[in-house]
Amino acid sequence: MSLIDTASAMPERVVDNAFFGLDPTKSGSAMFKGTRERRHLAKGETAASLIERGARTLGDRLNLNFETDVDLILTNVSLPDSCFMGCGASVSRVLGAKPKFILDLHNSGCVSFVYMLAVAQELMASGAVKSALLCCAQTAAGRVFAHEENRVRPQSAVPGDGCGVGYIVANDSSPIRAVVQRSFGEYADDMIGVTDDNAEYWEPHRQALHIDFTESKIATVVSRGNKLVPEMVREACKLADLPISKIDVLVTNQPNVNFLRNWREALLLPAEKQVQTFEEHGNMFGAAIPVCIERGRQTGRINAGHTVALGGFSHAGDYAAAAIWQPS
Amino acid sequence: MDINQITNVRRFENFPKDDMNALALDMTHAVYPHDEIYGPTCSLEEYVDCPPDEVFKYLADVRTLAEWTYSLRDIEHVKDDLYVFTDKIGGKTKCFTKVESNAQARTVDFHCSWDQGDHLWMIYLMRVIPAQLVLNKPGSVVLWTNCHHPFYDKNPHPELAPDGRKVWVGDMWPFFYAGHDVEMKNLKHICEARHAQGLPIVPEVIA
DSSP states (O other): OEEEEEEEEOOSEEEEGGGGOOOTTSTTGGGGTTOSEEEEOOTTOOHHHHHHHHHHHHHHHHTOOHHHHOSEEEEEESSOSSSSSOSHHHHHHHHTOOOSEEEEOOSOGGGHHHHHHHHHHHHHHTTSOSEEEEEEEEOHIIIIITSTTTTTSGGGGSBOOEEEEEEEESSSSSBEEEEEEEEOGGGTTSEEEEOTTOOOTTSOOSSOOEEEEOHHHHHHHHHHHHHHHHHHHHHHHHHTTOOGGGOOEEEEOOSOHHHHHHHHHHTTOOGGGBOOOHHHHOBOGGGHHHHHHHHHHHTTSSOTTOOEEEEEEETTTTEEEEEEEOOO | OOGGGSTTOOOTTTSOHHHHHHHHHHHOOSOOOHHHHHSSEEEEEEEESSOHHHHHHHHHSGGGHHHHSSSEEEEEEEETTEEEEEEGGGTTOEEEEEEEEETTTTEEEEEEEESOSSSOOEEEEEEEEEHHHHHSSSSEEEEEEEEOOHHHHSOSOGGGSOTTOOOOGGGGGGGHHHHHHHHHHHHHHHHHHHHHTTOOSSOSSOO
């Protein structure tokens, strides 16, 4: 299986730190650490529209005919455009694609791109599909964290919206050498959406939905994340029969500057071997990996023949995955 | 003096909780360089399934160094509470040793030095803690710390070395964690084996 390329599509709206109304010299400003700006979805802008834009950029670059060249569409959207269903079918319609399968994954959030590689690999191995479009969109920044009630929460400055789309085919031209993924049910439910008036999200409520990482769990989630991601990358290296010293570039999800630093350090890599856009885009959840792959290729940091490690974890540690990619 | 005004004193009163959390996040890495952890001091700790007073008695008896250390052998009494061993890793090197212990606190400090017994600068600080208190189970927790004395980096008396000796104890500082971990495990396994079989932890005769 080969990952041919990725493309990004970003919302137009750029939001700087001042938007959040916190004094960067005061307490709590540490939450801004490493961020300069991020993108926010505008009202009316959808995950499907971002994905369409990313897919078209990729299609133009690779000269794809969506009708014949896409057997499988996988999507992951952090806050879906609509309740009940994902946006895969909308994406298929606007692109004029005729896929054999559409899977709207509503799990594996921040590491969904790598998780999708694992899913696609299985479907390709069965012979069911020969090509796939992997679509990851982060939509919660503009939709949830920009809300005036949420804006002042320290957590709100970190997320940024964005979208990354990847194209994979069943051949060996730009191979994924290994993919590993694992779920940890014991870490489910440690991150939840809540409202201050204690309404369920589907119930009528007056106060804005936001994300709750309970304070007592922060240290646990930090140490879990610190451990999980390097472990998965090491496991992927082992499966690819490569020592970690052969990694030329590391691309992960980008929850904050600390995780980025810690994962790089744990894999004994210098900063120049890590591609990330945290300062410019914040935490793009699942979109970060495909967006950073495009960034790496455009800036000459990911080149043909490189060994690229992709890895990450989602939510509070319920999913973790890694892959080794050798682009052509 | 207002202690909250002292640079780098961080207390609830002068360092808000959000800042404390951010600092904690920044200080918490996935991995730490060996030198950062074991450079200035070398501390290790071990659980031993043997009662704390027994482990204390074992450590405080200078003769048992010939059992649980990797290379101290052939004890001889020098004078008062000063003894000398041969440290086999240094060939014929003499290692002078004095034990200062406190049964109430269960601390055992080994004051040692290679080659001479006048200035015992290699100091091994150990403490035995009842595991019942800290781990809610029988047995002992043993703590062991060494500080990186400047003499480890430069032998103050090279003229006292036995002829032909090429090693200096401080050359092995980067291996102290490993060496001491092996010795700590020796201590653990010896005490646990004797305790499990109901034998005296400190034998009457030490080979």
